[in-house]
Amino acid sequence: MDLKQIAFLGLGxxxxxxxxxxxxxxxxxxxxxRTASRAKPLVDLGAKQTENLVDAITPGALVISVLADDAALEEVVSAGFLEKLGSGIHISMSTISPDTSRKLAGLHTAAGSSYVAAPIFARPEAVVAKVGNICISGDAKAREAVKPVLQNFVKGIYDFGEDPGAANVVKLLGNFMIGASIEMMAEAFTVAEKSGIGRQQIYEMLTQTLFAAPIFQNYGRIVANHAYEPVAFRLPLGLKDVNLTLQTATKVNVPMPIADLVRNRFISALAKGRDNLDWGALALGASDDAGM
Amino acid sequence: MDLKQIAFLGLGxxxxxxxxxxxxxxxxxxxxxRTASRAKPLVDLGAKQTENLVDAITPGALVISVLADDAALEEVVSAGFLEKLGSGIHISMSTISPDTSRKLAGLHTAAGSSYVAAPIFARPEAVVAKVGNICISGDAKAREAVKPVLQNFVKGIYDFGEDPGAANVVKLLGNFMIGASIEMMAEAFTVAEKSGIGRQQIYEMLTQTLFAAPIFQNYGRIVANHAYEPVAFRLPLGLKDVNLTLQTATKVNVPMPIADLVRNRFISALAKGRDNLDWGALALGASDDAGM
Amino acid sequence: MDLKQIAFLGLGxxxxxxxxxxxxxxxxxxxxxRTASRAKPLVDLGAKQTENLVDAITPGALVISVLADDAALEEVVSAGFLEKLGSGIHISMSTISPDTSRKLAGLHTAAGSSYVAAPIFARPEAVVAKVGNICISGDAKAREAVKPVLQNFVKGIYDFGEDPGAANVVKLLGNFMIGASIEMMAEAFTVAEKSGIGRQQIYEMLTQTLFAAPIFQNYGRIVANHAYEPVAFRLPLGLKDVNLTLQTATKVNVPMPIADLVRNRFISALAKGRDNLDWGALALGASDDAGM
Amino acid sequence: MDLKQIAFLGLGxxxxxxxxxxxxxxxxxxxxxRTASRAKPLVDLGAKQTENLVDAITPGALVISVLADDAALEEVVSAGFLEKLGSGIHISMSTISPDTSRKLAGLHTAAGSSYVAAPIFARPEAVVAKVGNICISGDAKAREAVKPVLQNFVKGIYDFGEDPGAANVVKLLGNFMIGASIEMMAEAFTVAEKSGIGRQQIYEMLTQTLFAAPIFQNYGRIVANHAYEPVAFRLPLGLKDVNLTLQTATKVNVPMPIADLVRNRFISALAKGRDNLDWGALALGASDDAGM
Structure with a gap:
C-alpha cells in the first residue's frame, strides 16, 4: 500500500x-x-490535477475527501471511486451524518477498501499553523495506517474506535457546543449591555478567567463586537450541522433542548436575510429579542 | 481610615x-x-470573635461580608451596622441581586459609609490558592481603597465602575454561563453515550482542545462521571442564582431561554429529591429525558 | 349576617x-x-360612595374586592379593613398569588372574618352578559354563603374546596393556557402565512372544527388579523400573571416550559415597546422570528 | 369520468x-x-379486492389512498399507478409532507391525471359518525369533482386552493396544535395536582368553560386520567407528524419553539419505552419532570 500517493478531493x-x-x-x-480553478495554487506547489475524480485515484493508495455535505460525498463515492481505489484507504474528513459514514464504510468494505471517518476541528488559519484537532474512527488497521499522514497537519488525533460513525458524532457534538456557547454569550452580553455594562468588558473578564478557552475567546470577540464579517463559516452551514446533530440525537432518543434553541436562532437569522454572515450571527437573535 | 481593621461577617x-x-x-x-462555632479555626489563627455583629465593626474601618443571600445581607446591614461603621467601607462579597446592592449602596451613602460590591468567582480551594477572580463596582474612592486588601486573596480584580449593581450583574451572568455549560455538556455527553461513545472519552477530547477552560474541565469531569458528591455548591443555591439572573434580565427586558432551561433542570432535580447534590447534578436532567 | 350590604372595592x-x-x-x-371619579356611573345607579375604604364596610356584612394585584389587595386589607369587617365575609376576586390568598385568609380568620378567593374568568362584556365563570375556595360556610351573591353575575361557579389558594391556582393556570393558546396559534398561523395560506383561512378552519372554543375563536381572530387594539387586557398584565404562574409552579417543583416561552414573548414585546397593546400581541413574537 | 368507480388503497x-x-x-x-386480510369486512359489504394495487384502478376513474406515510404513498404511486389511472383523479388522504404532495401532483399532471390532497381530521369513530373535517387542495376542476364524494363521510370540507401542498400544511399545523394542547394541559394539570387540586377537577372546569372544544375535552380526559390506552393514534406517529411540521416550518424559515418542545416529549417517551401508548402519553413528560 503506497500511502505517499494521495488523491485529494475537495479544495475548499x-x-x-x-x-x-x-x-x-x-x-x-x-x-x-468541482470548480477546477481552485486547484491552481496547489498545482504551482507540485500537485497534479485531474478533471475526472476517478483519475485522481491510485489503486491501493490513499484518498482524502473534504467535501461540503453528505450529498456531495455520496455522489463522489458513487462515481466509480470504489472500483478504482481497490485495497486503498479513504480518509473522509467532511462534516457529515454518522449514518452516512456507516453506510459508506459498508460500501468500502464490500469493495475491499477501507473507510476512516476523520472530521477536523480547525479554522483555515489553524490548519496552516497545524494546531487543529482531528477525530478518527473506522477500521482499526486503516486508522493506524493513516495517523502518520494526519500528523502532518493537525496537533491532536483523537481515536474513537471501530464505529465509522463515532468520529462524526463527536464532530457534530463539538459544533453543537460551539453554537451553544455563542448563544449563551449572546444572552449574557445582552443582559450586561442593557444593564449598562459594556459587552467588551464582560467578554474580557469572562474569557480571561472562567472561560479562558479558544472557543469563548474567538467567538466571544465576534459576539461582543457583532463582528460577523469576514465570514469563516457561513451561517447556513451552521444550520446544516445542527440539523445533523438533532437527527443524530433523535436516532438514539435524546432530546437536546439547547440544540433546538440554536437551530431556531439560525432559522430566524435566515428569515431575516443573514445568510451571508458568519454563523456567529446567531447571536443577533438575543439582541433582536431584547429590542436592540 | 484604618483599613487594617476588618470586621469579617460570614464564615461559610x-x-x-x-x-x-x-x-x-x-x-x-x-x-x-451566625453559627459561632465556625469561628474557632480563625480564632486559633489570631482573630477576635464577637457574638454581636455590630461589636465586630470598628468605626471608619472595613467590613467584609460573605453571606448566603439577599435576605441575610439585608438583615445584617439593618442591625445597627451603618450607625457603627460611620465613614468606613463595606466590601459586600455575597452573590445577591444587583438591585439589593443598589439599595444598600444608597443606605450606606446616606449614613456616610461606602459600599463596594465585590462578588468572587472561586471555589474554596481556589481561594486558598489565591487564584480566584473578583468583580468590583461602587463608589470610586472606596474601590481604589479596597483593591490592596482584595489582592491578598484573589488573582484578578475586574472593575465595573460606579454602579454598585454592576459587579453583581457580572457575577450572576458568569454563574449562568457555568450552568449553561453544564447543561450543554450533559446533552452532548448523553448523545455520545447512547451512540456508543464513552462520556469520559468525549469529555477528554473536547476539554483538551476547543473547550480547554477551567469550567469545562472541572464541571465536565463531574458531568462525565455523574460525580455530584462531594458537594462544592449545593443545587438549591444554583436555583437561587438562576432565579436572580432571570429577575435581573427581566428588569431590562431581555429573554434568556437557556437560563429558563437551566432553571427547569434545577426545579426538576429538586422534585426528584436531589437537593443534597452539587449543582452539577442539573446534568441528570438530560440523562433522565433520555431514559438512562 | 347581612349579605345584602356590600362594600365594593375596586372599580376597574x-x-x-x-x-x-x-x-x-x-x-x-x-x-x-382609588380614583374616585370612576364611581360616578354606579352612584347614578344608587350606590353610595366613600373616600375612605374602611367607611365602606358594614361590620358583619360583605366585602367584594376586585383589585389590580397582590400589593394593592394587601394594602387595602391592612388599612383597618379587618377590624371593621368583624364577622363578615371578604370575597377576593383579584388575580393574585395563591400564597397571598393563603396569608390573607389566615389574617381574616385571626380577626374573626372569613376570606373566599373568587377569581373570575370573564372579559367585561361577558360580565355584563352574566356568562363568565368563577372559581371559589376558602372557608366552607363562607363559600356556601356567597354563592347566591355570585350567581347574580356569573354563569358557572366552580368550587375548589377549603384551601384559599386553590381558586387562585386554577385562575393562573387558566390564564397560562390562554397565553399558550395564543402562542400556538401564532406559530401555526405564521407557518401557514409563509406557506401561502391566509392567516384568516386557517383560523376559520381550525376554530370551526377541532378548536371550536371561545378562547380560540376570540383570540384567534385577534392573532389572525394582528388586531391588538382595542385593548381588553394590557400586555404587562399578561406578564404579571405568567410570572405568578411560574412562581406557583416553582413552589411545588413543576417546570412549565411553555409558560417560560410565553413569558419570554411578553418580555420581548415590552422590549419592543408593545406595552400598550392587548396581551394577544405576544403573538407578534412568532412573526418577528420569521422575519415578517 | 366515472367517479362511482373507486380504487381504495389503504385499509387502516x-x-x-x-x-x-x-x-x-x-x-x-x-x-x-398491504395486509390483504384487512379487506374481509369490506368484501362482505360488497367491495371487490385485488392483490395488485394497479389492478384496483379503473382508467379515468377515482383512486382514494389512505396510507401510513410519505414513503408508503410514493411507493404506491410509482408502481404503475399513474399509467393506469390515465385521466382519473387521485384523492390523497394520508398525512404527508406538503412537498411530497407537490412532487406527486407534478407527476400526476405529467401523466394526465389529477391529484387532490385531502387529509382528514377525524378519529375512527368520527368517520363512522360522518363528523370529521377534511382539507383539500390541488387542481381546481378535480377539487370540485371530488367534493360530492367526500361529502359522504365528512361534515366539513375546507378548500385551500391550487397549491397541492396547502391542505397538508394545514393538517400538520392542526396536529401540531393538538400536540401543543396536550402539553399545555399536562403542565397545568401537574401544577394543579401538586398544589392539592384534582387533575379531574381542573380538567372539568376548564373544558366546560374557556376550553370547551372537542380537542380539550377528549385529550383532556386522557391527560387528566393518564389514560393512554386504548390507543387511537400511536405515539411514534405523533413524532412523525411533528417532524414533518418542523420540516415544513423550516422550509419557510419559521421557528416553532412549542413544536420543538412537543417533539422532545415524544423523543423522551420513546426513550422510556412508551411507544405502544397513545400519543397523548407525551403528557407524561411533565409528570416525570415534576418527580411524580
Missing part, C-alpha cells in the same frame, strides 16, 4: 491548506475539485 | 479561607458568624 | 360591571375606588 | 370506515391493502 477553505501541508511534507498529490 | 465555605488569607497577610480581623 | 374594567349587576339585583353597595 | 383505522361509508353510499369500490 479547509481542503486547500491541508493539501498544502501534505505537499510540503513530501506527499504526491493528485487533486480534484 | 468561601468566607473562612478568605479570612485566613487576610490574617496571614497581617490584617486584624474580628469575625462574626 | 371588571369591577364596574360586576357592581352594576349587583345593584340591579337589589344589593346595597357602598363603593370605593 | 381510518381507511376502513371511510370505505364503508362509501360502499353504503352506493360507490363501487375495489380495495387493496
Amino acid at each position: 477553505n479547509l481542503g486547500t491548506p491541508i493539501a498544502e501541508n501534505l505537499l510540503q511534507a513530501g506527499y504526491h498529490l493528485t487533486v480534484w475539485n | 465555605n468561601l468566607g473562612t479561607p478568605i479570612a485566613e488569607n487576610l490574617l496571614q497577610a497581617g490584617y486584624h480581623l474580628t469575625v462574626w458568624n | 374594567n371588571l369591577g364596574t360591571p360586576i357592581a352594576e349587576n349587583l345593584l340591579q339585583a337589589g344589593y346595597h353597595l357602598t363603593v370605593w375606588n | 383505522n381510518l381507511g376502513t370506515p371511510i370505505a364503508e361509508n362509501l360502499l353504503q353510499a352506493g360507490y363501487h369500490l375495489t380495495v387493496w391493502n
